[in-house]
Amino acid sequence: xxxxxxxxxxxxxxxxxxxxxxxxxxxxxxxxxxxxxxxxxxxxxxxxxxxxxxxxxxxxxxxxxxxxxxxxxxxxxxxxxxxxxxxxxxxxxxxxxxxxxxxxxxxxxxxxx
Amino acid sequence: xxxxxxxxxxxxxxxxxxxxxxxxxxxxxxxxxxxxxxxxxxxxxxxxxxxxxxxxxxxxxxxxxxxxxxxxxxxxxxxxxxxxxxxxxxxxxxxxxxxxxxxxxxxxxxxxxxx
Numbered sequence: 001x002x003x004x005x006x007x008x009x010x011x012x013x014x015x016x017x018x019x020x021x022x023x024x025x026x027x028x029x030x031x032x033x034x035x036x037x038x039x040x041x042x043x044x045x046x047x048x049x050x051x052x053x054x055x056x057x058x059x060x061x062x063x064x065x066x067x068x069x070x071x072x073x074x075x076x077x078x079x080x081x082x083x084x085x086x087x088x089x090x091x092x093x094x095x096x097x098x099x100x101x102x103x104x105x106x107x108x109x110x111x112x113x
Numbered sequence: 114x115x116x117x118x119x120x121x122x123x124x125x126x127x128x129x130x131x132x133x134x135x136x137x138x139x140x141x142x143x144x145x146x147x148x149x150x151x152x153x154x155x156x157x158x159x160x161x162x163x164x165x166x167x168x169x170x171x172x173x174x175x176x177x178x179x180x181x182x183x184x185x186x187x188x189x190x191x192x193x194x195x196x197x198x199x200x201x202x203x204x205x206x207x208x209x210x211x212x213x214x215x216x217x218x219x220x221x222x223x224x225x226x227x228x
Binding site: 003004031033035042043044045048050055056058090092094098099100101102103104105106107 | 145164
């Protein structure tokens with residue numbers, strides 16, 4: 001079956017702009033999580049959505065937001081981009097329930113210039 | 114604060130050498146534990162997981178890990194590494210105190226295997 005699909009794969013944006021990243025989970029998976037990966041901070045949890053509701057949230061400013069649609073697809077949005085937002089953004093999907101393994105997509109590489 | 118520590122940031126081994134990567138976590142209560150691998154240019158893939166039961170778990174590609182509850186550790190091992198094991202390895206923890214799926218990752222260990 002198809003894995004987690006993230007689009008676009010690469011993105012270059014200018015400081016101050018906003019960006020929307022998209023994620024299609026594995027069919028049947030209802031939990032979608034987002035992570036930021038940077039060389040300095042490693043992998044950090046952004047938020048998790050389940051049944052169109054944010055279930056968990058990491059320690060990121062309000063400029064980072066997300067949503068989930070009824071088909072479990074998810075988007076994350078970053079407004080007023082800063083240079084420090086340059087990172088690999090990873091989406092992961094899991095079955096419903098708690099503490100399940102996460103299946104990761106290839107990620108979206110965001111560069112802010 | 115809850116955290117996951119991986120002791121080695123960089124490891125260089127020759128082929129056929131044995132591997133052990135350390136992972137310690139600071140969580141109270143029940144946790145699910147994972148090791149993920151990221152090969153160059155590829156996405157994060159699950160190597161193995163521990164939910165409950167036998168503390169020695171076997172994963173893909175000959176990897177295994179041992180959960181030692183008293184030491185809050187979940188070390189990854191492989192008896193004989195291959196050049197193709199060159200990758201970055203991440204330990205991750207999901208606390209079951211909170212509903213949902215939220216992984217806390219260690220800082221990662223870059224493994225280079227010399228042919």
